[in-house]
Amino acid sequence: MVRVKLVVSYNGKNFSGYQIQPNKRTVQEEIEKVLEFLLKEKVRIYASGRTDAGVSALGQVIHFDTNAVINEKKLQDSMNALLPSDICAISVSLVDLDFDARFSVKKKTYRYNFYVSKYTHPIFDEFATRINDYANIELMQEACKYLIGSHDFESFVSKKSGKSDFVRTIYDAKIVDIDEGIYAFEITGNGFLYNMVRIIFGTIVQVGYKKLQPKDIERIILSKNRAKAGKTMPSKSLFLKNVDYSV
Amino acid sequence: MVRVKLVVSYNGKNFSGYQIQPNKRTVQEEIEKVLEFLLKEKVRIYASGRTDAGVSALGQVIHFDTNAVINEKKLQDSMNALLPSDICAISVSLVDLDFDARFSVKKKTYRYNFYVSKYTHPIFDEFATRINDYANIELMQEACKYLIGSHDFESFVSKKSGKSDFVRTIYDAKIVDIDEGIYAFEITGNGFLYNMVRIIFGTIVQVGYKKLQPKDIERIILSKNRAKAGKTMPSKSLFLKNVDYSV
Numbered sequence: 300m301v302r303v304k305l306v307v308s309y310n311g312k313n314f315s316g317y318q319i320q321p322n323k324r325t326v327q328e329e330i331e332k333v334l335e336f337l338l339k340e341k342v343r344i345y346a347s348g349r350t351d352a353g354v355s356a357l358g359q360v361i362h363f364d365t366n367a368v369i370n371e372k373k374l375q376d377s378m379n380a381l382l383p384s385d386i387c388a389i390s391v392s393l394v395d396l397d398f399d400a401r402f403s404v405k406k407k408t409y410r411y412n413f414y415v416s417k418y419t420h421p422i423f424d425e426f427a428t429r430i431n432d433y434a435n436i437e438l439m440q441e442a443c444k445y446l447i448g449s450h451d452f453e454s455f456v457s458k459k460s461g462k463s464d465f466v467r468t469i470y471d472a473k474i475v476d477i478d479e480g481i482y483a484f485e486i487t488g489n490g491f492l493y494n495m496v497r498i499i500f501g502t503i504v505q506v507g508y509k510k511l512q513p514k515d516i517e518r519i520i521l522s523k524n525r526a527k528a529g530k531t532m533p534s535k536s537l538f539l540k541n542v543d544y545s546v
Numbered sequence: 547m548v549r550v551k552l553v554v555s556y557n558g559k560n561f562s563g564y565q566i567q568p569n570k571r572t573v574q575e576e577i578e579k580v581l582e583f584l585l586k587e588k589v590r591i592y593a594s595g596r597t598d599a600g601v602s603a604l605g606q607v608i609h610f611d612t613n614a615v616i617n618e619k620k621l622q623d624s625m626n627a628l629l630p631s632d633i634c635a636i637s638v639s640l641v642d643l644d645f646d647a648r649f650s651v652k653k654k655t656y657r658y659n660f661y662v663s664k665y666t667h668p669i670f671d672e673f674a675t676r677i678n679d680y681a682n683i684e685l686m687q688e689a690c691k692y693l694i695g696s697h698d699f700e701s702f703v704s705k706k707s708g709k710s711d712f713v714r715t716i717y718d719a720k721i722v723d724i725d726e727g728i729y730a731f732e733i734t735g736n737g738f739l740y741n742m743v744r745i746i747f748g749t750i751v752q753v754g755y756k757k758l759q760p761k762d763i764e765r766i767i768l769s770k771n772r773a774k775a776g777k778t779m780p781s782k783s784l785f786l787k788n789v790d791y792s793v
Contacts, residue, residue, distance in 0.1 A: 387668050419634065421557040421632045422785075
């Protein structure tokens, strides 16, 4: 038996999320189907974590075990020939059996694309969420600083989470100027709760609109009260950028 | 009568180009329909130039004349409330009667988005064209230099053009590194021939693949022979970025 690490990118638009669900189109099912066809055995894949309906990945990491003989380059080519056009295998490599796509994760980085405009933009809106043109980017940048560190993020989690440990460590959080009029909120942490990035960004936007001050982020974290944070931003502009397994 | 200048952005995906054609969905028709409804008179709009089917615009410039009383801000809001989601009025302003969206143009800038990968990328491919991962970006950058200046571009024009004067002046041409893995070819000139940007970029790609050397661009220009240049790249990744009316 060998363990294989896959890095995949997918466009979340036409998926009901990553995880297999009956009668829904999911990333997991599409990949398992292709692997089972190629390797001629039952395959179960394990990802670094689920992504919700509509969320995309630039570099999701997955592992699976197989008794088949694996040629990494050939497997990647065959997967990409058979996978639907909204999933792509970015890399395929053999790894030690102690590598676990989920439990060996050290850091994950998410990106939330947005643009600043009074009107819905016919091009930008396909991959980014509009925020109003009176938003102050500098204040949003300042608010990001209050996220960094180890905090209890109960204020920024969907009630549907089912989790009870809300402490996560954020290593970096910032607004990145991508291209004329397009920005991204990028956040790196040791793990993220259900809807956490989308709720955090919804709160940062309130700082941009001056409905909150940057340092209010600290107060909202301490409140452990979901009602104090901003709304959950749409999933379409959220991207799992990469997963890091080194310290 | 007053003359109004519009800057519009549109997503070319679902249009049969800019210019009105019977039984086709066009940008011109959608804008004229909205203006006629709002101004309650027949309106004919004039753009800086046509864009082909599938080509998008970040800043296309249009003018029209009207006898209606115009409030620029209100007209922009009303237009954006009525226009389909793939067209947006970026600005509306009153201009002198000697301003002509087509004939006053000094410079136009086009952008062609591309990404470098062995496989079709599920996200990037929505707004950029794949070129193979063995392409050498530095050579493509070097090839761009040979475009700058006043040249006869007959080698880079579709036979369907119907034009006889092929001399155009290119002020700038370069490869821009947009974001991890995504690039753009940007070219600024006093005017462009039919399919010219897409054919020039198809030729630059051949330099990236080392099937041509950068200085071959000079030789291809001098040949005035379409067969010497590269293929016409797909329209979906071409954007009219802006039109400049100042010297």
